[in-house]
Amino acid sequence: MASPRIIGSIVAIAVAAGAIAAAAIVWRPAIAAVDPPASFDPALVKHGRDLAAIGNCNDCHTVRGAKDFAGGLPVPTPFGTIYSSNITPDAETGIGRWSEAAFRRAMQSGVDRDGQHLYPTFPYDHFTHVTDDDDRALYAYLMTQRPVRAPARENDLKFPFNQRVVVAGWKLLFLRHGSYQADATKSAEWNRGAYLVEGLAHCGACHTPRNALGAEKIQASFSGGDADNWHAYAINSQSKAPVPWTADALFQYLRHGWHPDHGVARGPMAEVVSNLSEVPESDVRAIATYMADVFGVPTPEQKRRGEEVLASSKQKPQAESTPGAQIFAAACASCHETSRAPPFGGINLALSTALASPDARNAANIVLAGIRPTAGERSPIMPGFADSMSDGQIALLLDELRIRFGHPPWTNTAAVVRDARRTQTVSLERDQP
Amino acid sequence: MMTLKVNGQDHQVDADPDTPLLYVLREDLKLNAAKFGCGLGQCGACTVIVDGKAVLSCVTPVMLLEGRKVTTLEGLGSVEAPAPIQRAFIEEQAAQCGYCIAGMMMRAQALLARNSKPTEAEIRSELQLNLCRCGTHMRILRAVHRASKLMQTADASPAPRSTP
Numbered sequence: 001m002a003s004p005r006i007i008g009s010i011v012a013i014a015v016a017a018g019a020i021a022a023a024a025i026v027w028r029p030a031i032a033a034v035d036p037p038a039s040f041d042p043a044l045v046k047h048g049r050d051l052a053a054i055g056n057c058n059d060c061h062t063v064r065g066a067k068d069f070a071g072g073l074p075v076p077t078p079f080g081t082i083y084s085s086n087i088t089p090d091a092e093t094g095i096g097r098w099s100e101a102a103f104r105r106a107m108q109s110g111v112d113r114d115g116q117h118l119y120p121t122f123p124y125d126h127f128t129h130v131t132d133d134d135d136r137a138l139y140a141y142l143m144t145q146r147p148v149r150a151p152a153r154e155n156d157l158k159f160p161f162n163q164r165v166v167v168a169g170w171k172l173l174f175l176r177h178g179s180y181q182a183d184a185t186k187s188a189e190w191n192r193g194a195y196l197v198e199g200l201a202h203c204g205a206c207h208t209p210r211n212a213l214g215a216e217k218i219q220a221s222f223s224g225g226d227a228d229n230w231h232a233y234a235i236n237s238q239s240k241a242p243v244p245w246t247a248d249a250l251f252q253y254l255r256h257g258w259h260p261d262h263g264v265a266r267g268p269m270a271e272v273v274s275n276l277s278e279v280p281e282s283d284v285r286a287i288a289t290y291m292a293d294v295f296g297v298p299t300p301e302q303k304r305r306g307e308e309v310l311a312s313s314k315q316k317p318q319a320e321s322t323p324g325a326q327i328f329a330a331a332c333a334s335c336h337e338t339s340r341a342p343p344f345g346g347i348n349l350a351l352s353t354a355l356a357s358p359d360a361r362n363a364a365n366i367v368l369a370g371i372r373p374t375a376g377e378r379s380p381i382m383p384g385f386a387d388s389m390s391d392g393q394i395a396l397l398l399d400e401l402r403i404r405f406g407h408p409p410w411t412n413t414a415a416v417v418r419d420a421r422r423t424q425t426v427s428l429e430r431d432q433p
Numbered sequence: 434m435m436t437l438k439v440n441g442q443d444h445q446v447d448a449d450p451d452t453p454l455l456y457v458l459r460e461d462l463k464l465n466a467a468k469f470g471c472g473l474g475q476c477g478a479c480t481v482i483v484d485g486k487a488v489l490s491c492v493t494p495v496m497l498l499e500g501r502k503v504t505t506l507e508g509l510g511s512v513e514a515p516a517p518i519q520r521a522f523i524e525e526q527a528a529q530c531g532y533c534i535a536g537m538m539m540r541a542q543a544l545l546a547r548n549s550k551p552t553e554a555e556i557r558s559e560l561q562l563n564l565c566r567c568g569t570h571m572r573i574l575r576a577v578h579r580a581s582k583l584m585q586t587a588d589a590s591p592a593p594r595s596t597p
Contacts, residue, residue, distance in 0.1 A: 065554070323450075323496070330451035330494030334473050373561060383474035383562070387486035388493045 026168040028115040031105065033097035036089065040140035048141025051134055053275040054283060055200040059268070060084045060121075070094075070148040075121050076228065077214060080157035082121045090147035103139045104132060110171065117167035119155070120174075120214065129180045129199035174215035189282075193290025196283060203291075206232035206268065222294055224359075229423040230267040231359035237296045240356040242405075243306040244298035250288035255281070257379065261310065263347040263354075264380050266371050267362060274374065313348035324400025327393060331385065343380045350405050360398060360410045364420035367394050391417045437498060439464065440508030450496035454488075455479045457495050458505060466506035466535040470564075477563030480536035481505050487543040506535045509542060518542045521580035522573075529567035537563050541577045550581055 052058070061069045061084045071086035089096040095103065095113070102113040110124035111117055118124065130138075160166050180195040197203050206227035208216040216225075224234035234240060243261040253259040257273040265273040276284050298306070316337075328336075335346035349355055354362040370384030385394065395414040402410055410416070437446045439462060448457050453472075458464045458481070467490050470478030474492040481490045482504040510516030515523065518538050528534045537560060544551055544559045551559070556577050565573065 326451040326496060327494060330453055330496075331492045334492065381475050381562075383489050383492060385492075388483060388488045388497055390497075393497055 025172060026117075026165050028109075028111045028117070030115045031099060031102040031113050033113070034099045036096065036099070036143050040144055044137050044140040045144050048137035048139070050279045050283070051138050051200060052141050053279045054196055055127075055138070055202070056272050056275055057087070057138075058275070059271040061087050067146070067148040067150070069142065069145055070150040072150060072153050074153075077121060079161040079214065080155065082119050082155045082157070083153035085122075085152055086148065086150045087142055088145050088148040088150075089143045090149050093149050093151045094147060095142065096147055100136060100139045103142075104135045107135050107138075108177065110167070110175065117164045117171070119164075119167060120170060123202040123205040125175055125216070126199055126202035126205060128175065128177050129195070131179060134200065170213060170215070173213070187289070189286045189289050190293065192283070193286035193288070196287055197290050197294075201287065203235070207235050227268040229361065229420070230365060231357060231361050232268075233353055233357060235291060236294050239295055239353075240358070241353045242309040242351050242356050244302050245292065245295050247285075247288045247292035250291050250295075251285055254288060255284045257377075258343055260342050260347070261351055263342065263352060264371060267365060270374070274377065277377075309350050313350045320400070320404070322396075322400055323393075324396040324398075325404075327389070327397045328400060331389075332397075335382070343378075346380075346382065349401055352405070355398075355401050355405055356407055358410075360402075360413050360416040361420055363398050363401075364394065364413075364417045365424055367397065368417070368420055369424055386421065391421060435495065435499060437462075437495060437503065438501070439503045440505060441502075446495065448495055451494045453491050454481070454493045454495050454498060454503065455490035458490060458503075464505050464507050467539075468532055468535060470532070470536075475564075476533070477536045477540065477560075478533050480539040480563065482539055482543050485543065485546060487540040504539075506538055509538075516542075517583035518545070518576075518580045521583055522576045525572050525576040525579055527569055527572040527576040529569050533563060533565045533567075534573075537565070537573055541573075541580065545577070545581055545584060549584060551577070553578075 058068060060073055060075060061071050063070070063072050066072070067088070069086070069088045071084045073084045075082045075084060086094040088094040091097050098106075098113045105111050106113075106118065106122075107124060107127040107130055109128070110120065110122060155162065180199060182191045183194070186194075204216055204221055204225075206225050207222050208218075209220050209223060209225045211217050222234065222236040223238050225232045235245075239245065241262060245262070249259050249261060253262060253265060254273055254276050256277065257270070258264040276287075332346075332349075336349050338345045352363075354366060357363075366382070367389070368384055368386040371380055371382040373379050373381050389397070391414060394417045398413050398417070399409060402408075402413075434445055434447050435450075437444045437457065439458070444462055446457055446461055448461065455467055455469060458467055459469070467481050468478040469491065470476035472491050474489040477489065479489055479491040480487050482488065483493070483498065484501050506519075510519050518541055522528065522534060522538055527537075540560060540563055541556070544556065548555065553574065556574055560573065560577075
């Protein structure tokens, strides 16, 4: 009776091989804790600061009004809430005992110093393209920040997503390592922009739709996604911007936070443009150049339509007598229908991408919460209407505007406004009485 | 003709539905505490309270206010019997020209109703939307802190008012 024993051995070998293979996929060693260098080259630190701004690191790793980079910001995902980590150089609760190699591994492979897989809310699927030199500068910058003692907050994830081993499988499917390969047929500026956009700036993390497993749909790059209960607009040929974007317009918008033909960057994009206002101008130009190519050359029809909208935005509109129009006349028109150009007046809403977008959330968010002045910056202000308008009244207003500017009606405006009031509660409570 | 409930009283108002609340308050009801500053919802001089929340009356058409409760500074207290917030502003001498002060008091009142002991940062964040050109900001901050304390002591509570 040799055969059962042989079968048994085969099974045992198969199980062992499987376990080894699984371990190879899942298991990552800890990297030894170190005492980091006592000082760094100031030029490297400065370069790292610029890179961190381009990477928008502070946005997720800082709770508003709290200490920089101390983490703890809740990031809502379809799988539950993930809290950002403390990336200050605190020895116990931050990355104070991480070596540069450990930091680089986190950026390239999404593994922390202890060998734990990190959730891809930390966009290492983009950061894996960052060069070792840039990782070194980022490390130097973060390790010279003020350490903040702030223990990690427990993630609130459903099973099986609360098992970090799941992330190893996710990486097998969706994480593609490799540094950025320059396209020799394009300019140096274009290539610089592509390197930043696809890597550190991780624009696609918000602007690309995600699949059921939370990975970006590569074939739908930049065709619009979600960010913190806002719609991240399509920023490719599917853009709904009434006036087509150009490289110059993108530069002005990304550098200064607004453009007369497009309006103001708000919602999660506000922090992005705030960060980009301080980095080397050439990098913002490079991003604009690359993104203009991603948007593509507008079709003659898009161009003609853009010119029409620009012309119409300078004309006095017909007064309407629907309730939505009456609300607009009294609450909105004094800023949005004047001859004062932005930033001194609001944009004419014929130019609004929020109203042209298939998703009503951004328009609802802005009407509810308004636009707060940004401390320390010249910035536009719009009062929020959460406390003066009911959900039904805001829906009437938005439906009226959607039709007035020639877009097909939204079908679920009232529900969107109701959800927006709920999901924007934090900002409403903070910003509004 | 619509019914507007202001400071606990119903008023029959004959105004176009898109008339800003501020105009109705000042011109029809002769309640002149709320001020016209910019007319664009940018300065806060016109702030009143609607259903407990601070609202900019210059960009709030009356058509939105059917069945809602509007409170102006006149509804908080009077010269003879000032409300805690008014007492606090007087005691801190928080006004210079005074144009912004009614709006400041209304927004502060709404804050204190929601949060009786706000921190300095919370007060600053709250009043960020109200502008003062004279520069009495430090006194205004002190006045809001003082009002917070006054409201917590029994003797400072305003005379009982019939607020339905």
